[in-house]
Amino acid sequence: MNSRKNVTLWLGIGIVSALLLLMAVSLFYVPYGANEMNIAHRLQAPGRAHWFGTDNFGRDILSRIMEGTQTAFAVGFFSVCIGAAGGFAVGSAAGYLGKWTDELLMRAVDALMAFPGILLALIFVTIFKASLPQTVIAIGVIFIPGFARVIRGGFLQYKEADFVKAARGLGAGHGTVIFRHIVPHVLSSVIVTASLCFSTAILAEAALSYLGLGVQPPDPSWGRMLNESQSYMNKAPWFALAPGLFITATVLGFNLLGDGIRDLRDRRA
Amino acid sequence: MQASNEETDARLPLLEIRDLHVELTAPRRRLPVLEGVRLEVRPGETVGIVGESGCGKSVLSLSLLGLLPPAMRIREGEIRYASETLPHADEESFRRIRGKEIAMIFQDPMSALNPALTIGDQATEMARLHLGLTRREAREHAAALFRKVGLPRPEALLRDYPHRLSGGMLQRVMIAIALSCGPKLLIADEPTTALDVTIQAQILDLLRKIREEEGTAILLVSHDLGVIADMCDRIAVMYAGQIVEEGTVADLFDSPKHPYTIALLNAIPTPAKKHEKLFAIPGTVPALNERGTGCRFHSRCPHADERCLLQAPPVVTVRGVHSARCWLAAEEGGLSNAVG
Numbered sequence: 293m294n295s296r297k298n299v300t301l302w303l304g305i306g307i308v309s310a311l312l313l314l315m316a317v318s319l320f321y322v323p324y325g326a327n328e329m330n331i332a333h334r335l336q337a338p339g340r341a342h343w344f345g346t347d348n349f350g351r352d353i354l355s356r357i358m359e360g361t362q363t364a365f366a367v368g369f370f371s372v373c374i375g376a377a378g379g380f381a382v383g384s385a386a387g388y389l390g391k392w393t394d395e396l397l398m399r400a401v402d403a404l405m406a407f408p409g410i411l412l413a414l415i416f417v418t419i420f421k422a423s424l425p426q427t428v429i430a431i432g433v434i435f436i437p438g439f440a441r442v443i444r445g446g447f448l449q450y451k452e453a454d455f456v457k458a459a460r461g462l463g464a465g466h467g468t469v470i471f472r473h474i475v476p477h478v479l480s481s482v483i484v485t486a487s488l489c490f491s492t493a494i495l496a497e498a499a500l501s502y503l504g505l506g507v508q509p510p511d512p513s514w515g516r517m518l519n520e521s522q523s524y525m526n527k528a529p530w531f532a533l534a535p536g537l538f539i540t541a542t543v544l545g546f547n548l549l550g551d552g553i554r555d556l557r558d559r560r561a
Numbered sequence: 562m563q564a565s566n567e568e569t570d571a572r573l574p575l576l577e578i579r580d581l582h583v584e585l586t587a588p589r590r591r592l593p594v595l596e597g598v599r600l601e602v603r604p605g606e607t608v609g610i611v612g613e614s615g616c617g618k619s620v621l622s623l624s625l626l627g628l629l630p631p632a633m634r635i636r637e638g639e640i641r642y643a644s645e646t647l648p649h650a651d652e653e654s655f656r657r658i659r660g661k662e663i664a665m666i667f668q669d670p671m672s673a674l675n676p677a678l679t680i681g682d683q684a685t686e687m688a689r690l691h692l693g694l695t696r697r698e699a700r701e702h703a704a705a706l707f708r709k710v711g712l713p714r715p716e717a718l719l720r721d722y723p724h725r726l727s728g729g730m731l732q733r734v735m736i737a738i739a740l741s742c743g744p745k746l747l748i749a750d751e752p753t754t755a756l757d758v759t760i761q762a763q764i765l766d767l768l769r770k771i772r773e774e775e776g777t778a779i780l781l782v783s784h785d786l787g788v789i790a791d792m793c794d795r796i797a798v799m800y801a802g803q804i805v806e807e808g809t810v811a812d813l814f815d816s817p818k819h820p821y822t823i824a825l826l827n828a829i830p831t832p833a834k835k836h837e838k839l840f841a842i843p844g845t846v847p848a849l850n851e852r853g854t855g856c857r858f859h860s861r862c863p864h865a866d867e868r869c870l871l872q873a874p875p876v877v878t879v880r881g882v883h884s885a886r887c888w889l890a891a892e893e894g895g896l897s898n899a900v901g
Contacts, residue, residue: 472686
């Protein structure tokens, strides 16, 4: 039982660190320029010169995938940060203050949650200009309800814990109670949520870019590459295969990581 | 004992609770939890509060520090600390005295310490907050207190996490933390209930030692009359949100006036009653919405009559500090032979 749970965790860690390594490498080295076109070599099948083949402009797919990791991780990281920060503000206020503050904030969160996330992001990106920062903000806002609920739940649970009452009885102020006594306990569930949201963010970015509303050309993005590969599905199936595989692997990696951490935490609790 | 009581009586009370009413705000109605509680604690005195579960002992002790749960609030009454009134709603004024003037120790030491922080982090928190000590000074201060409460190897303990210590040790840690700012009043809410009997005796000895050496007044909340009798100068017996009888240990044990006190005393198992069936008070404490207008105890009282059902009994002063909230107490000597 223990080993099975560890497998989930370690597999997640393995996939995620492999991708992180790929991203780190891409900062210093890519085999070809990501936007370097070579019409003579367009739509080449995978081979020794181009491991994942080339696209319709003769650009090296491996290089574009590698640069795409930067986009994917940037979107994942910043949107999760926005979601967690917003969720913390809303969730901690609702959970700690309780009463009508809680009612008001959680109903707002319910309303946001009831709205389909991708639709919300589409509206947001349509109103503002479609670009990377807008995409990040749009995706981050979608995550606020999830984080808010988890954090509120933690606050509700630990606000009434004996050690919190004892700390208050001995003169601890609100700041001490919140940041020293409650937050460390809420943190583990926030990490799990963050990991699961990370994969959702990458998927959402791919979806938005696929729809042409996320990252704009010529910047490399996995979703954008899928979009571009559509017309060449018969002629060059490898064009779609590479970004598809990487999206799948990344989502799988972060989901495994999240599940693994959750299992680890539950076993301890 | 008697002499020292006379002496402390002359001083101003440290804590005065006057006509305290606490209510529970349930949807669409308000239920009284405490009704007209009156109590005084003088410097260096140990006052015990006894009563069965649900009579309001813990609510009373929490209200003194402004720590009532969100659903409860003080409806009226006054809490005065060192002749200064503490406003009910003002969190800040309560926070200033919490820990520094009045400290509280809780029932279950295992859950009263944060499992995620070291003992040192938690033991130094208060001294740094209230006394403005640096990290190192606070650690030395805590180590000295640990030694005082009889904890071995204080420096090593400061680096440990709570799960590594036994319940008795944790309660000592809690007491050391409570003492760290030299409070004048210690509220101990069932401090020994979660501990086993031998440890109980040690913790009570420790509290006694603290009272003698530091002159700290103690408000001891317990359901255990034995513990209370052993420790306290004065006892208040609570029933259904009211203090029904108050007096010195001798007053209550030798000449109890309220039928509830008498029943409680009869329910103590003694070696002499070994072969008899243990006396239990019939019935249960009335629920918050079933208290009625008369005496709260009438449904379980063997002496209750029409008047007890309809009219709330007055608080009758028996002699000196001894008082009882009972119609029969007014009729002198009516119940004093009932114990046996």
